[in-house]
Amino acid sequence: MRTPLIAGNWKMNGSAELVHAFGERFRDAALPAALDIAVIPPFPYLHAAYQAFQGTPLTLGAQTLNPLNSGAHTGEVSGPMLKEFGVTYALVGHSERRQLYRETDDDVYARTLAALNVGITPILCVGETLEDRDGGSTMDVVLRQVGHVMARLETEQREQVVIAYEPIWAIGTGRTATSEQAQDVMSGIRAYQGEFDTQLAQQLRLLYGGSMNAKNAAELLAQPDIDGGLVGGASLKIDDFHAICQSAG
Numbered sequence: 701m702r703t704p705l706i707a708g709n710w711k712m713n714g715s716a717e718l719v720h721a722f723g724e725r726f727r728d729a730a731l732p733a734a735l736d737i738a739v740i741p742p743f744p745y746l747h748a749a750y751q752a753f754q755g756t757p758l759t760l761g762a763q764t765l766n767p768l769n770s771g772a773h774t775g776e777v778s779g780p781m782l783k784e785f786g787v788t789y790a791l792v793g794h795s796e797r798r799q800l801y802r803e804t805d806d807d808v809y810a811r812t813l814a815a816l817n818v819g820i821t822p823i824l825c826v827g828e829t830l831e832d833r834d835g836g837s838t839m840d841v842v843l844r845q846v847g848h849v850m851a852r853l854e855t856e857q858r859e860q861v862v863i864a865y866e867p868i869w870a871i872g873t874g875r876t877a878t879s880e881q882a883q884d885v886m887s888g889i890r891a892y893q894g895e896f897d898t899q900l901a902q903q904l905r906l907l908y909g910g911s912m913n914a915k916n917a918a919e920l921l922a923q924p925d926i927d928g929g930l931v932g933g934a935s936l937k938i939d940d941f942h943a944i945c946q947s948a949g
């Protein structure tokens with residue numbers, strides 16, 4: 701049985717005030733019993749969030765991490781630093797990092813290892829462009845991104861990874877993948893994992909991301925291979941994020 705995970709990626713948004721509001725709101729919120737929830741704010745808010753989320757079901761995630769533990773890398777943040785602030789999850793390979801910051805599949809692999817090495821659960825983000833989809837190469841692109849990381853990990857490492865399927869054309873556009881489109885790709889990812897290890901494939905948590913909101917979450921989350929959501933814009937609105945969490949029941 702896979703425990704659903706709803707993760708809110710704030711990207712370069714939010715405020716200290718919003719962190720505190722989330723802590724307050726989720727302290728006594730009605731939520732499904734079996735549900736993991738993560739809030740993934742920008743780095744400067746991690747400490748405040750760590751404190752504000754004590755006694756709530758909210759766990760913390762980071763939006764990226766450097767593959768190294770320390771060193772002369774101005775502007776970067778490492779896995780051990782994140783671990784000190786109680787970070788449970790780290791996004792790796794988000795399409796915005798791949799596109800805007802030129803992260804390659806090798807970079808994504810290195811970041812995945814860095815997270816695993818400090819006991820942080822990597823959320824490996826994969827997804828195709830509209831051009832890929834229109835050209836019929838969605839599955840090739842997605843499985844290349846998945847395989848580049850997963851095929852190089854040991855079994856015990858692979859067990860720790862969460863995969864988020866985020867079609868790039870659905871991110872921030874209001875154009876969600878239909879539940880059938882998402883299910884098709886996500887069952888393909890699970891089947892691919894099954895080629896290595898059937899038990900692992902059954903345990904693998906798969907999240908959908910791309911314009912998930914309070915209205916469409918229930919239908920997406922009802923798909924057999926969708927175990928949760930990676931939510932962008934709607935994760936900044938407390939009521940909407942709470943409603944999405946409730947849909948995961």
Ligand SMILES: O=C(CO)COP(=O)(O)O
Pocket residue numbers: 709794866870871872873874909910911912930931932933934
């Ligand atoms: O990129 C996303 C989450 O990582 C999705 O963002 P939106 O929910 O704003 O489309």
